[in-house]
Amino acid sequence: MSTIDYNAELIAAGAHVRSRWGAIRFFIRRYPLGAIGAAIMTLVIFAACFAPLITVYDPLSTNAAVSLAPPSAQHWLGADFMGRDVYSRIVYGARISLAVGAGSMLLGCTLGVTIGLLSGYLLGWFDLITQRVIEMMQALPLLVMALIMAAALGPSLHNTIIAIAIPLVPYVARVIRANTLSLREQPFVEAAKAIGMSETRIALRHILPNTLAPLIVLATAQLGSTILTEASLSFLGLGVPEPHPSWGRMLSESAAEYVRTAPWLVIFPGLAISLAVFGTNLLGDALRDLLDPRQRS
Amino acid sequence: MGAYLVRRFGLMLITLFGISIIIFVLLRLTPGNIADILFDAGGYVDPADKAKIMADLGLDKSLPAQYADWMGGLLTGDLGYSYQTERPALEEIAPRIPITARLAGLALSFAVLIGVPLGVLSAVRQNTRLDYLLRVISLSGLSMPAFWLGLLILMAFVRFFGTIPIYSEEPVGFWNTLLMYSVPAAAVGFRSSALMMRLTRSSMLEVLRQDYIRTARSKGASERTINYYHALKNAVLPVVTVIGIEAAFLLGGLIVTETVFNIPGVARFLVEAIRWRDYPMVQNLVMFIAVVVVVINFIIDLLYAALDPRIKFAD
Numbered sequence: 001m002s003t004i005d006y007n008a009e010l011i012a013a014g015a016h017v018r019s020r021w022g023a024i025r026f027f028i029r030r031y032p033l034g035a036i037g038a039a040i041m042t043l044v045i046f047a048a049c050f051a052p053l054i055t056v057y058d059p060l061s062t063n064a065a066v067s068l069a070p071p072s073a074q075h076w077l078g079a080d081f082m083g084r085d086v087y088s089r090i091v092y093g094a095r096i097s098l099a100v101g102a103g104s105m106l107l108g109c110t111l112g113v114t115i116g117l118l119s120g121y122l123l124g125w126f127d128l129i130t131q132r133v134i135e136m137m138q139a140l141p142l143l144v145m146a147l148i149m150a151a152a153l154g155p156s157l158h159n160t161i162i163a164i165a166i167p168l169v170p171y172v173a174r175v176i177r178a179n180t181l182s183l184r185e186q187p188f189v190e191a192a193k194a195i196g197m198s199e200t201r202i203a204l205r206h207i208l209p210n211t212l213a214p215l216i217v218l219a220t221a222q223l224g225s226t227i228l229t230e231a232s233l234s235f236l237g238l239g240v241p242e243p244h245p246s247w248g249r250m251l252s253e254s255a256a257e258y259v260r261t262a263p264w265l266v267i268f269p270g271l272a273i274s275l276a277v278f279g280t281n282l283l284g285d286a287l288r289d290l291l292d293p294r295q296r297s
Numbered sequence: 298m299g300a301y302l303v304r305r306f307g308l309m310l311i312t313l314f315g316i317s318i319i320i321f322v323l324l325r326l327t328p329g330n331i332a333d334i335l336f337d338a339g340g341y342v343d344p345a346d347k348a349k350i351m352a353d354l355g356l357d358k359s360l361p362a363q364y365a366d367w368m369g370g371l372l373t374g375d376l377g378y379s380y381q382t383e384r385p386a387l388e389e390i391a392p393r394i395p396i397t398a399r400l401a402g403l404a405l406s407f408a409v410l411i412g413v414p415l416g417v418l419s420a421v422r423q424n425t426r427l428d429y430l431l432r433v434i435s436l437s438g439l440s441m442p443a444f445w446l447g448l449l450i451l452m453a454f455v456r457f458f459g460t461i462p463i464y465s466e467e468p469v470g471f472w473n474t475l476l477m478y479s480v481p482a483a484a485v486g487f488r489s490s491a492l493m494m495r496l497t498r499s500s501m502l503e504v505l506r507q508d509y510i511r512t513a514r515s516k517g518a519s520e521r522t523i524n525y526y527h528a529l530k531n532a533v534l535p536v537v538t539v540i541g542i543e544a545a546f547l548l549g550g551l552i553v554t555e556t557v558f559n560i561p562g563v564a565r566f567l568v569e570a571i572r573w574r575d576y577p578m579v580q581n582l583v584m585f586i587a588v589v590v591v592v593i594n595f596i597i598d599l600l601y602a603a604l605d606p607r608i609k610f611a612d
Contacts, residue, residue, distance in 0.1 A: 136315040139591050140583070143549030144567070148583060151571040152323055224440065231442050232553055236568050251445060259452050259461070266452060270445030277440035285436075 027290075034286020040279030048094040057085035059092040059245045068262050078264040080250070086264065089245040090272050096246045097276060100161055100239075101227040107165035108226075109219050112172025113211070119173065120180025121203050127177075134170040142167045146229050147238060155241040164229050168222055175218055179211040213291040220284035224277040231273045247273045301602060309595050316587045317371075321364050324576050367580065386581055390563065397555070397562035399474070401547055403482035408489035408543065413536060415490075416497025420532075421524055423502065431494065438491030443550040447484040447557035454480070464560045485554040489543050496539050500532040507531075534605055541597030545590045 028035040047054065057075075063083035071078045077086040119130045137145070149163035183189065184207065192202050233239030234248030250269040258265050374387070419431045454462050462480040504510065505528055513523050548564060555565035563582060570578040 132311070132315065136312050136319060139312060139316055139545070139587050139594075141545045141549040141586070141590070143552060144583060144586055147552070147567070147571060148320070148323055148579065151574075151579070152325075228440075228442055232444065232549075235442070235444050235553060236556065238568075238571065248442070251442075251448065259448065260455050263452055266445075266448050270442060270448065273445065274437065274441045277442075278437055281436050281440055 027286075031286035031289065033282050034290075037279045037282025037284070037286060040275060041283060044094050044098065044276050044279065047091050048098045051088075051091045051095060055085075055088040055091050057088045059084060059088040060243050068258075068265075070262070071264055077268045078262065080262075080265055081258070086250075086268055089250060090247065090268055093245045093247045093250065093269070093272065094276075096157075096240055096244050097227050097230060097273070100157070100164065100230040101223055101276075103161040104164035104168065104226045104230070105219060105223050107161060108168030108222065109172050109215065111165070112169045113176050113208075113215065115169065116173035116176025117180055117203060117208060117211075120177040121184060121199070121207065130173070131177075134173055137167065137170040138174075140167075142225070143229060143232055146233060147236070150233055150238045155238060157240055157244060160230060160233060160239050163233070164226050168226070172215075172218060172222070175214060176211055179214055180207055183207050183210050217284060217288040217291055220280055220287055224280035224284065227273065227277050227280070302599065305595060305598055309591055312591055313588060316591075317368065317584055318364070320580055320583050320587070321367065324580060325360070367577075371581075371584065386578055389566070389578070390581065390585065393561060393563045393566055396560060397551060397564055399478055400482055400485070400555070400560065400562060401544075401551060403478050404486035404489060404547055404551075405540070405543065407479075407482055407486035408493050409540070411486075412490035412493025413497050413533075416494040417501055417524070417529060417532075419494065419498045420501030420505065432498075435491035435494045438487050439495075441488070442553070443485055443488055444553035444557050446487060447481065447554050450480060450484050451557070463558055481554050481558040481560060484557075485547065485550040488550060489547055492543065492546075493536065493539070497532065497536055500535045501528060504528045504532045534601065537604065538597060538601055541594045544593045548586055548590070 061084065063079070065083065066075060066079045067081050067083045069075055069079040069083075075085050075087065077090065079085055080089075115130060119127045145167035146163050149166055150160060153159040153163055189202060189206060192206055197205075230239055230246070231248030231251075234246040235252045237249070237252060239248060240246040247269045251266065415431055415435075419428045422428050451461055451463070454460060462477070464477065510523060510527060513527050518527075551562065551564040552568060554560075555562045556568060559565075563585065567579065567582045567586075570582060
C-alpha cells in the first residue's frame, strides 16, 4: 500500500506558501479570471489616484476650437462638444466612480452589517419589525429607490452616495442576518456565554469576524452594482452634478444626437464603466470561489 | 394550500401598505415642497397667495391627513392631478402602461428563450472552451450599462442600416410593432438573459451532481434523457423564482432604455415626473411599480408552490 505524501502534494499544488509573492502566484494560477479582475481594479484605482500625472489637459477646461474633435495625437480619445478632452475626463471620472461606488458600498455595508447583526443576534420584536421593513424595501427595484432618494435629496456628490447606499442596506442586512442566525448556534458562542462574556463582546469578537467572508464576497459584487447605479443616475441627470466628470453623465450629454457625428463620445465612457464593473465581477467571482465555496456558481 | 394562499395574500397587502408609507415619507425628505417651487418659479411674493396654493393642493394638512387623502384616492381610483400638465393622473398613466408592458414582456421572453438554453448548454459542456466563452459573454452582459448597450445598438443601426430605431409614433400592425419593440427589448433583455444564463448554469450543475442523476446514468438512460428530462425539470425551479426577482430588475433597466429609445412608457414617465418635481405623480408611479413587482412575486410564489410538491405539503 503506497503512502501519499500529503505535504508534498499540497506544496506542489501551491498551498502552504510562506512568501507573499508565492501567495500571489498561487492566486493567479488558481483563479486566472480573478487575477485579471484584480488587475483591472488596480488600473482603475491607479488612474483615480494619479490622474494629474497621466493626463495632459484639465478635465474641466473647455476649448471651443476643438469641439467634437475625433481621436488624434493631441486628444487621444477625442474631445466633446465643449472641447473638453475625453481622455482626461475619463481618467478623472474614475475618481468619481470609485468615490461614489466605494463610498456608497461602504456606507451601505456598514449600515447593513449593523442592522443584520443586531437583527440576527437580538431577535425578538426588533428582528420582526426590521425583517418586514427589509422585505418592503426590497420590493422596489434598486434603481427606482435610488432615483427617488436622489430626487428627494437633491443633486450633489454626497447625496448621490447616500441615495445609492440606502437601497443597498436591505440586501446586506439579509445576508448578515442569515449568517448571524447560523453562527449564534455554534458551540463556541455557547462556550463564550458559559464563561460569562457579555453579549456585546460575543457579537463583536466572535460572530462579526466569522461573517467577514460572505461580506467580502457581497461587498465586491455590490461595488459593481453601485458603480452601475451611479452611472445610471448620472445618465438620467439625477446623479453627480457638474462640474464633477462622471462617466454616466458623459454618456447622457452625448446621447442620440452625437451617435452619428461623434461615436467616440459614446464608446469610451461606456467602455470605462463596463471595464470597471467587469473587473469587480471577475474579482467577486474569484473571491467567492476562494472564501465561500458553498456559493460557487 | 388554501391557508398558504390566504397567508401570502395578506402578507402581500401588508407589504404594499408599508411600501406606500416608505414612498410617502421618502418624497417628503427635502425641506420645502412643491408650493415653494411653484411660488419661486411664478415670481409671487405675497404669502397669502402661497397659502392659497398650499390649501389648493392640500399641503397645509398634517402629514397623516395627506397620506390618508392619497390612500383614499388610490383605493377609489382617483390618483389626483399632475402638477405639470394639470390633467388627471390616471389619464397620463393609463395609455403608457401597455407600452411598457409590451416592452417588458418581450424583454423577459428574450431573456428566458436565450438565457435558459445557453445556461443548460454551458452546464452540460462544463469547463470546455464553449463554457468559458459563454461565461465571459454573460459576465460582460452583466457589466455593461443598459443605456450604453442601447446607445451602441443605435450606433450600429445608423452605421449598418442607415436608420435610427427611435420611437416616433405608435406603430400599426403586428409586425411593425414587433420590429419597433424588439430592438429596445433586446437591449434591456441582454442583461436579464445573462443573469438567467448564469443561474440556469449553476442550478443545472447543482442538479447534475445529485445521486439520482448518477442512478439514471447507471441504468442506461441516454445523455439527452438525463439532461432534459431529469436534470432540467428540477433545475428550472430556482429559475422560476429568479424570473420574479428579474421583473423588479427589468423595470430598473427599462427606465434608462426607454429614455435612450425615446419610448413613451411608464418608466420614462417616472424620470420626467421627477425632473418636473411632480411629486404626486412620482408617488403614484412608484406605487404602481411596487404593486406590479409585489403581484408578480406573489404569482411566482404560487407557481413555485404548485411546481414544488415539498412546499405544497409543508403546511
